[in-house]
Amino acid sequence: SAVISQKPSRDICQRGTSLTIQCQVDSQVTMMFWYRQQPGQSLTLIATANQGSEATYESGFVIDKFPISRPNLTFSTLTVSNMSPEDSSIYLCSVILAGDYNEQFFGPGTRLTVL
């Protein structure tokens, strides 16, 4: 099991600004992911956060819009840049623990509203 914290839990931001979301895990992890989930929709994978190197982005997501850092095994940040109302969503951090096999643990999410 793992305890995953995300900060902030929610925020209301103005158009054109940026927000950085932090994800901290209390266990060693092998893989970290960032997802977006809009109301009533499934989860959409944004990227895989790679330790010490550039994240691997999924189709439709780019580094300039969603820069991601992962300086160590247990911490990652996702920045939503130059926000617009379309970025309003819940952003979720997810991990697979070292020694585990595909079981993903999810953070509580960050609810972002862009005005």
Next chain:
Amino acid sequence: LAKTTQPISMDSYEGQEVNITCSHNNIATNDYITWYQQFPSQGPRFIIQGYKTKVTNEVASLFIPADRKSSTLSLPRVSLSDTAVYYCLVGVSGGSYIPTFGRGTSLIVHP
């Protein structure tokens, strides 16, 4: 990348057994099948995982036929608190793992 197909929604009543089937025709030899449950305003939560045949834990059973092109999550005697969205994923962890969630199945349990 194995895609998954599930029914969009299901309805049931308290005390009944619920079976949710997921199709994954392009599953690879090394892929595992994992099911998650998500309540509103929470992240998904792991329910069960399997590779073949049958797996059972304290909350559910997972049935996987020999060809592994589908899987069925079985929830015995559901209660109102089982109302949630259920997702199946296929894949194997490692450098190439891309855990992609499909649309999921919205299960509503009625009194």
